[in-house]
Amino acid sequence: MSIRKTGKIRVRRAPEDARENILAAAERLLVVEGPLALKLAEVAAAAGVANASVLHHFGSIDGLHAALMERMVRQLIAEVLALADKGGPTRDDTQEAVFQALFDVFENRNAARLAAWLELTGEWRRMTHVREAVREVVARRASFGDVTPKQAEDLVLISVTLAMGAGLFGRALAELIGKPSGHAREVATEMLRVFHAAQCEKR
Amino acid sequence: MSIRKTGKIRVRRAPEDARENILAAAERLLVVEGPLALKLAEVAAAAGVANASVLHHFGSIDGLHAALMERMVRQLIAEVLALADKGGPTRDDTQEAVFQALFDVFENRNAARLAAWLELTGEWRRMTHVREAVREVVARRASFGDVTPKQAEDLVLISVTLAMGAGLFGRALAELIGKPSGHAREVATEMLRVFHAAQCEKR
DNA sequence: AGCTTTATTGACAAAAATGTCAATAAGAAA
DNA sequence: TTTCTTATTGACATTTTTGTCAATAAAGCT
Numbered sequence: 001m002s003i004r005k006t007g008k009i010r011v012r013r014a015p016e017d018a019r020e021n022i023l024a025a026a027e028r029l030l031v032v033e034g035p036l037a038l039k040l041a042e043v044a045a046a047a048g049v050a051n052a053s054v055l056h057h058f059g060s061i062d063g064l065h066a067a068l069m070e071r072m073v074r075q076l077i078a079e080v081l082a083l084a085d086k087g088g089p090t091r092d093d094t095q096e097a098v099f100q101a102l103f104d105v106f107e108n109r110n111a112a113r114l115a116a117w118l119e120l121t122g123e124w125r126r127m128t129h130v131r132e133a134v135r136e137v138v139a140r141r142a143s144f145g146d147v148t149p150k151q152a153e154d155l156v157l158i159s160v161t162l163a164m165g166a167g168l169f170g171r172a173l174a175e176l177i178g179k180p181s182g183h184a185r186e187v188a189t190e191m192l193r194v195f196h197a198a199q200c201e202k203r
Numbered sequence: 204m205s206i207r208k209t210g211k212i213r214v215r216r217a218p219e220d221a222r223e224n225i226l227a228a229a230e231r232l233l234v235v236e237g238p239l240a241l242k243l244a245e246v247a248a249a250a251g252v253a254n255a256s257v258l259h260h261f262g263s264i265d266g267l268h269a270a271l272m273e274r275m276v277r278q279l280i281a282e283v284l285a286l287a288d289k290g291g292p293t294r295d296d297t298q299e300a301v302f303q304a305l306f307d308v309f310e311n312r313n314a315a316r317l318a319a320w321l322e323l324t325g326e327w328r329r330m331t332h333v334r335e336a337v338r339e340v341v342a343r344r345a346s347f348g349d350v351t352p353k354q355a356e357d358l359v360l361i362s363v364t365l366a367m368g369a370g371l372f373g374r375a376l377a378e379l380i381g382k383p384s385g386h387a388r389e390v391a392t393e394m395l396r397v398f399h400a401a402q403c404e405k406r
Numbered sequence: 407a408g409c410t411t412t413a414t415t416g417a418c419a420a421a422a423a424t425g426t427c428a429a430t431a432a433g434a435a436a
Numbered sequence: 437t438t439t440c441t442t443a444t445t446g447a448c449a450t451t452t453t454t455g456t457c458a459a460t461a462a463a464g465c466t
Contacts (some may be wrong), residue, residue, distance in 0.1 A: 012432045012443055034323050040424060050445045055425065057443090116319040118239050134379050148331055153380055154390045161376055161387055165368020168322055173364055176337050177356055184364055187357045191398045198397045215413055215462045242450060253415045258455065260413090 003143065011048075019057050019067070022047045026068050031110040035117045038065065069118060076111045077133040079104075089144050098141075099192055102163035103185050110166030148151045158195070162188050214251075222260050224272070225250045229271050234313040238320045241268065272321060278338040279314045282307075287343065294349050301344075302395055305366035306388050315370030354402045361398070364393050 003069040015019060025047035029037045039062050044051045058064040083101030084094075118124035134156075142152035170184030216224065228250035229268030232240045243264050261267040286304030287297075302344045309315040321327035337359075345355035 010431060010444055015443075018443070034325065036324060039422090041422090051424085052426085052446080053444055056445095061424065113323060116323060116371060119375060120316060120319060120323075121239060122237065129381060134376075138380060153382070156381070157376055157380060157387055158394055160373055160388045161368045161391065162365055163339075164372050165364045168319060168371075169364055169367050172322060173337075173360055174329075176334055176404045177341060177360060179356070179360070184360055187361045188364065191394060192362055194398050195394045198401075213414055213461060218413075221413070242452090244452090254454085255416080255456085256414055257413095264454065 015057070018049075018053070022049065022054055022057060022064070023068055023071050023143050026064060030068070030072075030117070030202060031113060034113070036171030038068075040064075066123070069114070069123060072111065072114050073118075073130055076105055076114075077130070080137070081133075083142070083179050091144055094144070094171075095196060096189075096193075099159065099163075099189050102159055102164065103189065106163045107170065107185060110167070112164050146203075147196075147199045148203055149203065155196065155199065160190060162192065207403055218260065221256070224290075225257055225260060226254065226271055227268070228385070229267060230275060231272070233275075233320070234316060237316070242272075243267075262402050269326070271380050272317070272326060275314065275317050276321075276327070277319075279308055280333070283340070284336075287340070290328055298399060299392075299396075302362065302366075306369065306392065308372030309366045310373065310388060313370070315367050318367050319371050349406075350370055350399075350402045351406055354406065358402065360400065362395060364394065 022043065026038060026043045033042075038052050038061075040054060043064065044196060045052050047054070054064060055061075058067055080101050083104065084098045086097060087140050113178070115124075124130065138153055138156050141156050142149045144152070147155065166184050166188045171189070172183045174181055174183045225246065229241060229246045232245060232249050237247075241264075243254050243257060244266065247257050250257070257267060258264075260271055283304055286307065287301045289300060308317070318327075327333065339357055341359050344359050345352045347355070350358065369387050369391045373391070376386045377384055377386040
């Protein structure tokens, strides 16, 4: 056993490492157990530290929530942009890559649950970098030139909306009608393809 | 003022009325303040009764939650089915009416927030009547005959997914790119129309 | 009227969650 | 080594939220 009764051993981390350790544990909790599991005691236990340590680094439970939101939003944005950059040679390939990136992030990484939580609590409006990131995505999309700028805006808007909806409700709804869990995503991407094609024609 | 100090006047309701009063207040709270506001004290205050009364009728705060979920899901299903029945003369009109019904319910009535809450807490799987209702919707849709049964299933799946996504995230995302709040819904319905048309062609 | 049932409630108890603080110890610097 | 900073922690205090209970009173019944 590695339990000591008398000799007191503590893991002492650099402040950033300590914060990272706690935030990673909190993120795991959020994704697996849902937002209700984000209690002080649960987060501390998951991170392997004392309650007081969490408060030391984040000030309060709300501070932890805010830090977690910020971290996850940053990861999310970075991931979408990175995946979008790895588009194929043609425009259609690139568009397809962006769609897949969106669904990967929102469905597989469970970012949709975070987004829903942010929307329900209404706390996300403070994060200005979200606004900037969205602007960047729209600008990139519009630069392709296969659709008008207005169409590009609509495409981004509807892609993200659909990816979030599918990421949050897709599995449950698919199960509900007896389809495999990935079915909602398939139909969603198909619909986006059709819509994009129609946009290109109508331009 | 209508405050009495000595004479004790109580409102005594029939059990169903009392439950209804409390549930209505709770629903108002959920929609306006979000799921975090569903505390015993807040619900009781909103309903104008004592905390103990809420517990008397629902046993516990979890009992209240469950009853609220059930009630809202029932209302939601009834509303969608009723609106879907009021379809226009042609098939396209009927389809359009169903789309509008979905978006009305999920966006305007804020049912999307409830759905998100149910998904995050994972409590909705117990409600079997949801499964039955979805089956009924699919059956109705398939009976139109303008698409194959498989396509009908996909259409229901994707319509609901999109309506929920738009209802929950639409306003925020539209604002984020500087569009009017109803824009997400417009684009969403347009995309559904395009997809439906493509389905009919491909049949 | 009196009697019965039970919805209602205030006061209180219990539990859960958050936050405080002084003491400790790990690591860096002197 | 000694000193200093501060991350860490257990014990405790505070706040919030939930749940209990006996007394009250509103409505139906005889």
